[in-house]
Amino acid sequence: MGLGTDNSSSTAHEDSVGGHLLASFGRSARSFATGTWTCLSRRVLRLAVTVPLIVLFLLYMFQPPRGFSDYQIDPLVENTQAASVVGDIPQSPPALDQAIIERISREAFIQDFLATDITGAYNGQSLYDLCQEQKWDESVIFECPPLEGGYGNVRQETLQCLRMTIAVGGSMIMPQISIRNPNDISDFRTSDMAPFSYLFDEEHFKNTLASYCPQLKIYDSLDSLSGYPSVDNPISLTPIDLPGLDKNDKVIAKPEQYPLAFGEWLKRENNPPKSHVRIAFTNRIIWTWPTSSDPPAFVRSFSSIIRPRLDIRLLAASALYTLKQRYGLPASVRPINGLQRDTFVGVHLRVEADANKFGFTNYSLQADYFLRRLAELSAEVKAKGNGELVIYVASGDEEQVARFAEQIAPLRVATKRELLDGGQLDALSWDQQALVDLLMLERSSYLMGVRESSFTWTLVLKRAAAVNWVVGGFPTGPCWVNGPKGEKRRRGCKEDLAPEEFWRDDLSVLVGPQTKPTTESIDVVRSTIFP
Known part of the structure; x- marks a missing residue:
């Protein structure tokens, strides 16, 4: 009986319902004799098992996002997303239902990827x-x-x-x-x-x-x-x-x-x-x-x-999801969470034929610096109990990627060709394939590249702008800020750079020889790139 209802009308209603139930029972018994009820019962049973599983999974997947939880965000763009604690994943269902859940998980991840950007919602x-x-x-x-x-x-x-x-x-x-x-x-x-x-x-x-x-x-x-x-x-x-x-x-x-x-x-x-x-x-x-x-x-x-075309964004979303699943990246690696710490390191190894022709920083200098920095990052990850470091290497020269992977072993290396079907990539031109790398590197926890590449400069400045440490050019101060847990975060001031560094903050680094001039002044490039 509901609140504010009349007892007599309720009783009459119950009597009416009871009569209908008796009649329905008689019809159901006759249906059972012909096999109809058995078929219906099986369908109801399957629904009773499958629907709760899907509902539980969706509740897990679409919990309130954590936003830029790993970085202190300047109030330039309002962020009203509330922090939440990731709940326990339901126990493994039967194999068929696990396949359904995997498909839903992948599709939800890809849709989130397409709908989000590391800088947050667009404000025009x-x-x-x-x-x-x-x-x-x-x-x-x-x-x-x-x-x-x-x-x-x-x-x-x-x-x-x-x-x-x-x-x-x-x-x-x-x-x-x-x-x-x-x-x-x-x-x-x-x-x-x-x-x-x-x-x-x-x-x-x-x-x-x-x-x-x-x-x-x-x-x-x-x-x-x-x-x-x-x-x-x-x-x-x-x-x-x-x-x-x-x-x-x-x-x-x-x-x-x-x-x-x-x-x-x-x-x-x-x-x-x-x-x-x-x-x-x-x-x-x-x-x-x-x-x-x-x-x-x-x-x-x-x-x-300006954003890459849809088919390329779909490929990048699929590659990021596969990277997460295959290498056991943290649950926080979700597109709606923005930039996260201790997920994977992105390396832009710019050693292709055109880079060599135009005098970019050579392989040796890149590899030497990257190896030193990767050793430091790997030690930090292990100290936190986060397992082994994963490195995503972006390059148009597969031979040099293999050479680099051999040098940094036993650190794990992933590439777009490993994460995607080769036929999908082969259908794209060299520059179109590079956009898959772009979107992967953009979401790395730490990025390394070279000073001569406008590709990498664009990524570095966009990532810095995503957390509002700097919006174009070098920051004017403070050079270090407190993270959400009180730890010090480097914003990228010029006076903090080592001799071979042309940019370095808590998200990215660009390296190159100090004594060798570039085609364009670094200050000109940095001061005119829209992040």
Whole structure:
């Protein structure tokens, strides 16, 4: 009897129910004689066993996430996720149900991976505010240079092109990617062009800009401008060469001067005025706009409009799940948990033919430093009782990976080819395969790479921004902060670097020879990369 119910009506109801039950029992007995009840009972029994198992598993999988539990997060982006204690896993069910649970576990992990980023949920408010403040003239149409090189360069060229387009309120043509020569990976400036979707999620790029910067008109290609004959002959522009700009090496020192300097230049170049004008940026834009000129919230989130395409993210999610299961990584290795300590170490071994041709840090210097650091990390993990260290090695040179694995034995080494089906990778180009490595390295507990690689610089700065230790460039202090358990955490100040280190914080390190100059100034690269 429920609260507030009437006794007499309840009794009458019970009598009615009892009559129905008796009648139902008689019908059930007749059904049993024909075998129907037996079939039904088996189905009910299977449901009674399977459904609770699945429910228990889902309750375990979708417990409240722990967030960035291993790092002290600056309140730049609100994090309201509550900490929780991982419960006990239910006892092992029969083999068939275990297979079901494994499939659900993998699928849930992959969905979490696709839905999350190490920097947290995207906050487009700062982009929206910037676009709202800008004056727009969609008749001024900007064309990005052909996107050349690996992921780090291609991503950076796109973001620089977009940022300088927004700065003067113009329109933009979707950029195209120059496909690397498959027979000579050092030949990345080819005339073989591919759409943006060759590497990136183009739909996500367009939808994010449509939502947070609707004033920016985007043309799919030059063919979309066929109605404007005046754009047939573009005007070439290298922004750093504009008169009236203060410069710091190859970087615009005072970006607030850029709109006026551009406007004056355009009046001279577009004379007599055309109804629509096409401005073609040169490839020198890659290291032009300093991230320090924009609000930290904008710098931290701006690059989130660019992400690898879906099929590559699916492969990376599958590889990370397999790594976790095969090597027994901690239960905290879940995409929704962000960066975690003592999971696996990522090594970007940049020793391929193109790196050698362009004078990158050689194998010996990389291996020597990495081995010393891995020995330290391995000792730390063992001291905490967390078992053996696992190293994920990213490289396009499998022979050098095997050489490195032999040198660091008995430490365990994993690669994308071990974790994924070879046929899946073989269907991808060299640069597309590198994006799987990118997404794996991004979620490592510690990352090591070389100073000359924009690929690794992008990862290092994004990881630092994910915990808000620094948003572009070196931190200005404090150089050490307290972790959630009172331990000291290194933020990456320049004065703390060893002679062969060009970046080092509690998440990542980049190494190289101090005496050998790089093609681009390290300070220029670091100060212009959007993390």
